Amino acid sequence: MEKLYCKGGGCTAKLGAGILSHILERLPKQNFDKNLMVGFDAKDDAAVYKLTDDIAFVQTLDFFPPMVEDPYTFGQIAAANALSDIYAMGGEVKTALNIVCFPQSSDLNILGEIMRGGLEKVKEAGGVLAGGHSIDDTDVKYGLSVTGIVNPNKIYSNNTGKPGDSLILTKRLGVGIICTAARIGEADENTLNEAVDSMKTLNKYACDISKKYDIHACTDITGFGFLGHLMEMMGDDKSCEVYAKQIPVFEAAKALADEFLITAGGQRNRNYVGENVIFEDVPFAMEEILFDPQTSGGLLLAVRKEEADALLNELKEAGMPAAIVGEIKTRENTAIKVADK
Known part of the structure; x- marks a missing residue:
């Protein structure tokens, strides 16, 4: 093309x-x-x-x-x-x-x-x-x-999670940054191929596995970025804590973000989420990855905490880079807290 x-x-x-x-x-x-x-x-x-x-x-x-x-x-x-x-x-x-x-x-x-x-x-x-x-x-x-x-x-609705639920993400973040860098020759072929493989992967397999468990809410991470879609999951009655170090990401995306190879869509998402997110000692590159628009991103599942480990293990056994990335809590002053842990 x-x-x-x-x-x-x-x-x-x-x-x-x-x-x-x-x-x-x-x-x-x-x-x-x-x-x-x-x-x-x-x-x-x-x-x-x-x-x-x-x-x-x-x-x-x-x-x-x-x-x-x-x-x-x-x-x-x-x-x-x-x-x-x-x-x-x-x-x-x-x-x-x-x-x-x-x-x-x-x-x-x-x-x-x-x-x-x-x-x-x-x-x-x-x-x-x-x-x-x-x-x-x-x-x-x-x-x-x-x-x-x-x-x-x-039905999996996106805003019916419950306080105490664990949040599980099924794909790595950072494909928007990588694709943008690739268009100007700043991402190597291996990095782009890894992002492409992720984007081509259907969420069918994660969905099929999830149906064995007590899923309270679900969304897929696409154009509004991880934090934009997460904010919609919280609605007006819930908050959550996100574990930045647990989030699956493409390591190359961190280096590209540190070089300010970021997207306009990511900045729109930052403006949209605005005052609804507090970052605690989170590196700049990770902030940008959390705002980065994802094309064909993974599912973000809110699952009963007691079943989270079993679901995570089954997703990993199926070859997915899934991780428990946070927990839903009762409503606090800020919808989302992202901690460097």
């Missing part, structure tokens, strides 16, 4: 959370259909609509510009990212539709490779690619609209 296509892709290209909140707060509430269990006013990862006592469908969509040069790899990452919201709700993928913006005058073989990458991930998820929509545009964008199913009584 031509470098001109990779201007600032992945979840770093998304509108800031503060802007979206301002817009959504002005929209009228939709309370006319009792079967809409989760809508846009919930700040959750996907919409949920109840069909029967045992089945609800989960709907989401996500698309963005490229963050890597290889079109097939970009398609895989974009699809994995879009599918992730189904898993963040505890759901199972069923169908997907392509969303494509592509310049008609360009090499259509590139578009074919992007869509091939997306198809492979939909198949891996156990879903069916059923169609899509395309637009002739000057810039490349790709993603999916995805429908899944979930038991209405077993």
Whole structure:
């Protein structure tokens, strides 16, 4: 894929959370259909609509510009990212539709490779690619609209964690910083490949394992960064302590952040979280990684403390770089405290 296509892709290209909140707060509430269990006013990862006592469908969509040069790899990452919201709700993928913006005058073989990458991930998820929509545009964008199913009584909401719950993160942080550095030639090939492998990995496997345990809440870490999504998990009635040294990160991202190779999206996230976070002796690089927008990031699970070690061990046995990264507490003056421990 031509470098001109990779201007600032992945979840770093998304509108800031503060802007979206301002817009959504002005929209009228939709309370006319009792079967809409989760809508846009919930700040959750996907919409949920109840069909029967045992089945609800989960709907989401996500698309963005490229963050890597290889079109097939970009398609895989974009699809994995879009599918992730189904898993963040505890759901199972069923169908997907392509969303494509592509310049008609360009090499259509590139578009074919992007869509091939997306198809492979939909198949891996156990879903069916059923169609899509395309637009002739000057810039490349790709993603999916995805429908899944979930038991209405077993939905993973993002803000239903309980004081005492342990927080488990299933993927490393820092891919936004790494991809940004790679575009200007400041990240080596091995570092970029490690980030790409993480972004291509479906959250299906972590979700499947988590269903054996008492999960109280879940979200996936994407464009709002670890701290932005964590703040949404806390809502207005909870706080948490984060253990900075326990958080899985790409070590190269720390060195890049120390060189101020950081993202504009990360600064938007810092502004959004604002006064809701207190850092205690946390290095600058780690702060930036916690604000860094993640493309196809991991699941952040709030699990009953007594089951946390067992869940963590099973995730690790499945090859995931998971870790217990914090604990939910009763509401304090500040929503999130990040300690260097």
